[in-house]
Amino acid sequence: MARLVLSPRELREYIREHTGREVTACMHCGTCSAVCPVVNFMDMHPAALVRAVQRSAIDLGNLKVIWACISCMTCVDKCPRDVAPGLVIETLRQLALRNGIEPRTYSQMPIDETTPSILLVLYSRKGTG
Amino acid sequence: MQVLLYYPGCSIKRDFPEVEKASLAVLAALGYKVVELRDWYCCGGFPGTLAWDHIKYVSALRTLSMAYQQARELGASTIVTLCAFCYNTLKQASQLHEGSLEMYKRVADYLRDEFEPYRGGLRVAHFIEILYERVKEVAKLAEGRLKKIKVAAYYGCVLLRPKAVAVDNPDNPRIIEEIIKALGAEPVTYPYRTYCCGSFQILAEPSIVKRNVEKIAASIAGSGAEIVVTPCQLCLYNLRKYSNLKILDLSELVAYAMNLQESLSPEVLRAVRTFESKT
Ligand code: SF4
Ligand code: SF4
Numbered sequence: 001m002a003r004l005v006l007s008p009r010e011l012r013e014y015i016r017e018h019t020g021r022e023v024t025a026c027m028h029c030g031t032c033s034a035v036c037p038v039v040n041f042m043d044m045h046p047a048a049l050v051r052a053v054q055r056s057a058i059d060l061g062n063l064k065v066i067w068a069c070i071s072c073m074t075c076v077d078k079c080p081r082d083v084a085p086g087l088v089i090e091t092l093r094q095l096a097l098r099n100g101i102e103p104r105t106y107s108q109m110p111i112d113e114t115t116p117s118i119l120l121v122l123y124s125r126k127g128t129g
Numbered sequence: 130m131q132v133l134l135y136y137p138g139c140s141i142k143r144d145f146p147e148v149e150k151a152s153l154a155v156l157a158a159l160g161y162k163v164v165e166l167r168d169w170y171c172c173g174g175f176p177g178t179l180a181w182d183h184i185k186y187v188s189a190l191r192t193l194s195m196a197y198q199q200a201r202e203l204g205a206s207t208i209v210t211l212c213a214f215c216y217n218t219l220k221q222a223s224q225l226h227e228g229s230l231e232m233y234k235r236v237a238d239y240l241r242d243e244f245e246p247y248r249g250g251l252r253v254a255h256f257i258e259i260l261y262e263r264v265k266e267v268a269k270l271a272e273g274r275l276k277k278i279k280v281a282a283y284y285g286c287v288l289l290r291p292k293a294v295a296v297d298n299p300d301n302p303r304i305i306e307e308i309i310k311a312l313g314a315e316p317v318t319y320p321y322r323t324y325c326c327g328s329f330q331i332l333a334e335p336s337i338v339k340r341n342v343e344k345i346a347a348s349i350a351g352s353g354a355e356i357v358v359t360p361c362q363l364c365l366y367n368l369r370k371y372s373n374l375k376i377l378d379l380s381e382l383v384a385y386a387m388n389l390q391e392s393l394s395p396e397v398l399r400a401v402r403t404f405e406s407k408t
Binding site: 037072076109121 | 138139140143144145171173174175182185212214286290291292299324325327328329330331332333334336337340341362363366
């Protein structure tokens with residue numbers, strides 16, 4: 001997979017520009033990770049990702065959390081500091097896609113005539129940025 | 130007669146015609162004149178990805194512009210959807226001019242050559258909101274037909290998040306339970322009723338959906354429910370795929386209770402037949 005390594009500063013600015021949110025406002029309460037329904041399938045849980053974005057360079061090519069998040073928006077509603085981790089994740093996912101990082105293409109989907117359109121629409125949206 | 134504009138969306142038309150049939154029968158029985166939009170497109174449907182990308186609002190705002198014109202001709206003020214994702218997407222789009230003004234202007238500028246840009250004036254509602262508003266009439270028409278039946282309401286997440294578009298309190302929603310009571314049935318409580326089923330990951334990472342559905346199903350099994358209803362067709366699909374729950378779209382149980390059997394599919398009638406002896 002392609003590599004895209006961004007410094008905390010680049011990431012912060014990119015996230016601020018696109019979501020209007022400030023990751024440095026995070027107080028590390030862990031609420032976002034506690035409410036996430038797919039946290040067990042993430043390599044880095046939402047609170048850890050927000051922390052990492054503040055402190056260390058991130059290699060988007062190796063980050064699984066951005067592909068596991070289903071954008072349910074629970075953490076966005078629950079974050080007491082309005083950091084909106086789900087939007088941060090969404091931003092990083094779109095940034096990855098725009099740089100050619102793509103874990104799975106549409107043609108690899110197990111689709112047949114019984115697959116509802118809604119799934120095709122959702123996956124197309126998630127898979128194309 | 131109150132007119133409701135109806136936005137079907139791609140999945141209801143292609144994959145869940147039985148949900149459409151039951152829902153429209155229920156709305157007609159409640160006295161609504163339901164008029165399908167004469168022109169509509171896919172809503173562009175993934176509300177969670179709308180975060181900052183104005184392009185994703187184009188399709189939904191185009192639909193709202195067209196709907197607004199038709200609503201004026203008909204004297205309608207509400208546009209109703211049956212699909213949770215269509216509801217969420219259209220609802221967020223309908224609020225754009227009140228929230229993210231800069232993004233709204235960019236989309237409106239883009240659409241200006243096609244339509245008068247949508248600037249409010251329509252209420253986007255999901256089917257269950259209409260049912261809840263008319264819950265007394267629902268009760269009257271159902272005549273307590275589902276007495277003694279225990280029903281689990283499974284909300285999923287798309288009708289409740291983000292909270293700006295929630296149909297009810299996202300932390301403790303009650304409206305489906307109130308509708309179940311109106312049918313004469315008994316709503317059960319269980320912890321996982323708003324827990325996300327895993328959504329589109331059924332295509333990408335099915336293990337996520339499998340595990341989430343197992344959690345939800347175990348939680349329902351412990352509640353003593355005889356049947357489950359959901360207002361989201363993707364939940365319906367995922368729960369059917371990975372559990373043995375007896376599960377219906379909410380509209381189907383309501384249609385059954387309101388004696389609208391002719392609107393129901395043979396599978397639904399088979400599923401509810403076991404109730405006949407109880408009631
Ligand atoms: S939006 Fe993503 S990270 Fe946040 S709770 Fe939902 S799945 Fe988890
Ligand atoms: S909920 Fe908000 S403040 Fe708490 S850890 Fe997550 S991002 Fe930080």
